[in-house]
Amino acid sequence: MEKVRSHLMLCAGTGCVASGTAKVKTALEQELAKKGLAEEIKIVLTGCNGYCAEGPVMAVYPEEIFYQKVTPEEVPMLVEEHFLKGRPYQKLMFREPEKKAAIPGMKDIPFFKHQVLRVLRNKGLIDPEKIEEYIARDGYQAAAKALTEMTPEEIIKTVKDSGLRGRGGAGFSTGLKWEFASKVPSEIKFMLCNGDEGDPGAFMDRSVMEADPHSVIEGMVIGARAIGAHHGYIYVRAEYPLAVKRLRMAIDQATEAGLLGKNILGSGFDFELDIYLGAGAFVCGEETALMRSIEGKRGMPRPRPPFPAVKGLWDKPSVLNNVETLAQIAPIILNGSAWYRSLGTEKSAGTKVFALTGAVNNVGLVEVPMGIPLRTIIYDIGGGIKKGKKFKSVQLGGPSGGCIPEHLLDIPVTYEDIVATGAIVGSGGMVVMDDGTCMVGTAKFFLEFTADESCGKCTPCRVGTKILLDMLTDITEGKGKESDIATLEDLSRDIITTSLCGLGQTAPNPVLSTLRYFKHEYESHIHQKWCRAGVCRNLTTFWIDEKLCKACGACLRACPSKAVVGEKKVPHKIIQELCVHCRTCFDTCKFNSIRILPAGFDGDPNEFLAKTAVGAKEEK
Numbered sequence: 001m002e003k004v005r006s007h008l009m010l011c012a013g014t015g016c017v018a019s020g021t022a023k024v025k026t027a028l029e030q031e032l033a034k035k036g037l038a039e040e041i042k043i044v045l046t047g048c049n050g051y052c053a054e055g056p057v058m059a060v061y062p063e064e065i066f067y068q069k070v071t072p073e074e075v076p077m078l079v080e081e082h083f084l085k086g087r088p089y090q091k092l093m094f095r096e097p098e099k100k101a102a103i104p105g106m107k108d109i110p111f112f113k114h115q116v117l118r119v120l121r122n123k124g125l126i127d128p129e130k131i132e133e134y135i136a137r138d139g140y141q142a143a144a145k146a147l148t149e150m151t152p153e154e155i156i157k158t159v160k161d162s163g164l165r166g167r168g169g170a171g172f173s174t175g176l177k178w179e180f181a182s183k184v185p186s187e188i189k190f191m192l193c194n195g196d197e198g199d200p201g202a203f204m205d206r207s208v209m210e211a212d213p214h215s216v217i218e219g220m221v222i223g224a225r226a227i228g229a230h231h232g233y234i235y236v237r238a239e240y241p242l243a244v245k246r247l248r249m250a251i252d253q254a255t256e257a258g259l260l261g262k263n264i265l266g267s268g269f270d271f272e273l274d275i276y277l278g279a280g281a282f283v284c285g286e287e288t289a290l291m292r293s294i295e296g297k298r299g300m301p302r303p304r305p306p307f308p309a310v311k312g313l314w315d316k317p318s319v320l321n322n323v324e325t326l327a328q329i330a331p332i333i334l335n336g337s338a339w340y341r342s343l344g345t346e347k348s349a350g351t352k353v354f355a356l357t358g359a360v361n362n363v364g365l366v367e368v369p370m371g372i373p374l375r376t377i378i379y380d381i382g383g384g385i386k387k388g389k390k391f392k393s394v395q396l397g398g399p400s401g402g403c404i405p406e407h408l409l410d411i412p413v414t415y416e417d418i419v420a421t422g423a424i425v426g427s428g429g430m431v432v433m434d435d436g437t438c439m440v441g442t443a444k445f446f447l448e449f450t451a452d453e454s455c456g457k458c459t460p461c462r463v464g465t466k467i468l469l470d471m472l473t474d475i476t477e478g479k480g481k482e483s484d485i486a487t488l489e490d491l492s493r494d495i496i497t498t499s500l501c502g503l504g505q506t507a508p509n510p511v512l513s514t515l516r517y518f519k520h521e522y523e524s525h526i527h528q529k530w531c532r533a534g535v536c537r538n539l540t541t542f543w544i545d546e547k548l549c550k551a552c553g554a555c556l557r558a559c560p561s562k563a564v565v566g567e568k569k570v571p572h573k574i575i576q577e578l579c580v581h582c583r584t585c586f587d588t589c590k591f592n593s594i595r596i597l598p599a600g601f602d603g604d605p606n607e608f609l610a611k612t613a614v615g616a617k618e619e620k
Contacts (some may be wrong), residue, residue: 005040006083009059009124010070013048013210014203014242016055020071021045024056027072031079041083047211047246049124051111053363054094059106059124066106067092111362114381116343118351119327120367122212128246131253134214140259142330146222147267150333152182155226159329161337163349168194168285168322169400169426169502171348171415180309181227181319189229190318191220191271193326194290195236195243198282199398200449201357202429205323207365208353209236209243212327213250217273219326221264222333224271227319231272235290238277247275282399282453286501287312287320289455300455301501322427324353344370348414352425358395358432359386368413375409378432389434393517397426399446399453400506402513403439422513424506436587438535439518440525443510444472450507461504464495468511476536478599480526489515530598537581541597543605544585546571548593555585555594 008028012021025043032038049057054068065088067078074092081089094109106112117123126133134140146155160175181189193216197205209216220232236244251273254260262270276294284290284299291313293299312318328350332340341349348370354377357363361383368377378384378394385391393403402423404411411417418425433442451465468491471484492508499505515522524530531539544555544564549571556564556572563579566572574585586594595605 003040004042006042006063007061008041008043009046009049009061010043011047011049011055011057011124012045013052013207014240015048015052016057017242019055021056023072024058024070024075027075028079031075032083035079035084037079037083044127045129046124046126047122047128048207048365050115050120050207050365051362052365053361063088064106066094066109066112068094110383111364111366111381114376115367116351116369117367118331118340118343119208119215119324119353120211120365121331122215123207123365124211126212128211128213129249131214131250131257134212138334139214139330140218140254142333143218143221143259144265146225146333147265147269152226152228155222155333156182158333158337159226162332162340163337163344163347164325164328164332164340165348165415166321167324167328167352167427169397169424171425174321174325177309177319177321178223178226180307181229181317184310184317186317188231188314188316189227190313190316191224191227191229191232192291192294192313192318192320193220193232193234194285194287194320194322195234195240196278196285196290197237197240197323197427198280198285198453199400199427199429200446201431202355202398202427204353204355204365204428206240206243208323208327209240210246213243213247214254215327215330216247216323217250217254217260219321219329220273221260221271222329223319223321223326225269227317229319230270233274233276233294233313235276235278235284235294237280239280244275244277251275281455282449283455283501283503286503289501290320291318298455300457301503303500324428345412345414347416352413352428354428354430356382356430356432358430359389359434359437360384360432361386370414371412373410373412374404377413377430378409382432385432385434389436391432392435392437393433393439393442395423395431395433395442395446395510396429397424397506397509398429399449400424400502400509401426401429402509403433403442403517404513405517422509422516424509436533436535436583438476438531438533439514439521440472440476440531441533441535443514444469444476446510447472447507450503454503454507458498458500458504460495460498461500461507464491464499465504465507467491468495468508472511475522475525476531476539478525478529478536478538480522482526484526485515485519485522524598528598529600530596532596534581534583534586534596539599540581540583541576541599541601542574542579542581542583542585543595543597543601544572544574545593545595545605546573548591550591550593552591554588554590558584558588560584 058067078089164174165171281299286301289299289301308318344350353367447469451469454461456462534540561580563575
């Protein structure tokens with residue numbers, strides 16, 4: 001009989017794999033064998049643990065000891081200390097920045113303790129390539145209940161009563177969508193999963209497909225039973241090879257176990273499931289474009305109505321849910337709608353998964369109850385802003401979302417409250433920006449993405465986003481005109497009103513939200529030819545305040561164009577003719593002595609800065 005003393009749950013999600021999980025696993029295997037511990041200590045490769053900033057990460061069970069940034073070089077000492085001497089290896093353990101003592105338990109680490117796991121209920125706990133481990137965590141019990149104890153109407157009612165809204169961006173009632181499709185008479189219907197995650201900085205769906213593929217499959221089986229579908233597709237972008245691999249393994253395992261295919265669990269219900277690889281077109285995240293892609297056609301949206309629930313894939317009734325939505329289904333069926341509604345708010349029930357990225361200390365995958373304040377996510381879970389810089393904005397909803405400023409950080413994360421700010425919850429991308437960000441440049445960045453990804457079918461999106469992008473480019477290059485701000489606002493609203501699909505209808509959101517909260521930056525770019533953040537090179541002059549310069553030489557050594565000159569103990573200067581406006585000196589200086597001035601500035605810097613009350617680098 002196998003006698004395992006500890007399980008080493010080693011993260012093998014894409015992020016940790018890229019950081020060296022394979023080498024760590026090999027080092028662990030060799031060291032455990034060398035110490036005679038190979039039979040007592042079992043290594044389990046899991047999906048994404050969530051704490052991506054610290055990868056490769058490993059949790060030791062049953063002790064629940066968490067190790068971060070594990071390297072092959074540290075493995076011998078880790079094995080020696082923890083598994084031979086019985087004391088956790090503190091060098092690789094999480095430590096509170098203001099405390100010297102290590103925190104041994106995962107539940108005590110701020111990144112984990114503020115989360116509530118429902119979609120990510122199995123993260124870091126199972127081997128995603130073994131169906132037995134999913135089943136051991138109540139896997140497929142909900143499917144068994146739905147197929148053998150519930151009618152389709154009862155399934156739909158449970159999902160409707162739970163208040164679950166689609167987590168793919170629109171937030172439409174999942175149960176209502178299923179109900180619409182269930183009432184359409186047709187012998188052929190389709191149950192579809194959208195795994196075509198295209199937002200910059202988003203990796204929620206990828207991580208779920210990699211870490212817990214059976215949760216998605218189980219949700220699809222239940223949904224198929226509810227609407228009367230016997231065929232299904234999981235649409236996944238080909239850039240997710242690990243997710244595709246594990247989904248295929250999961251489908252094969254479920255089919256072999258009688259949980260997919262003909263007569264599932266002897267219930268008389270059939271459901272066949274296939275994977276369709278997408279080519280990375282952002283517009284294929286829109287449901288009708290995705291369905292055209294599966295049909296072998298170019299991924300372009302079509303007018304609605306008729307909606308897919310009536311006329312979808314191959315003109316048959318179809319339901320499309322995203323990965324996170326489907327992963328919520330099994331727990332709802334198993335525990336009931338009241339259980340699900342116990343978290344969140346009346347109109348935004350349950351939990352939401354976010355990919356927390358950008359200028360935040362704890363980059364990673366987080367699941368929180370709906371209604372939680374943005375500030376809690378960014379500061380308590382995310383650990384605040386990197387390098388002690390100041391928070392400036394957070395982009396929610398990807399390129400279709402908006403930028404939320406600091407004074408709104410205490411708003412609750414609900415569909416209604418976030419929309420009121422000019423952003424959207426979207427699929428869950430959350431990009432944090434610090435005070436070194438140019439908001440005009442940020443709007444331009446997202447417009448570049450959406451303009452490039454437009455399918456070109458409708459003129460407002462195809463032409464309108466290009467005009468917006470050209471105007472933003474001119475503004476960041478110092479060619480902005482007095483009338484540009486009003487034109488940007490008017491054109492953005494026209495594009496939203498007249499575009500065919502969600503891509504065009506939301507593409508101007510970054511422009512409108514930055515104009516709403518950071519109009520002064522647009523005005524500085526246009527009127528003063530000044531990028532206050534020092535990002536737009538054509539609109540920037542860097543100047544060293546001799547009264548504050550400590551002549552430490554840091555900026556001199558860092559300057560790539562040798563524009564900074566000076567001697568020891570003598571305040572440095574910048575030769576403007578040599579400066580390439582790269583901002584390196586500003587980022588390097590620890591004494592706040594670098595000032596950002598308008599392009600070609602030749603007046604008195606102190607007088608100018610006194611009038612504007614801006615320009616000095618704020619606390620790091």
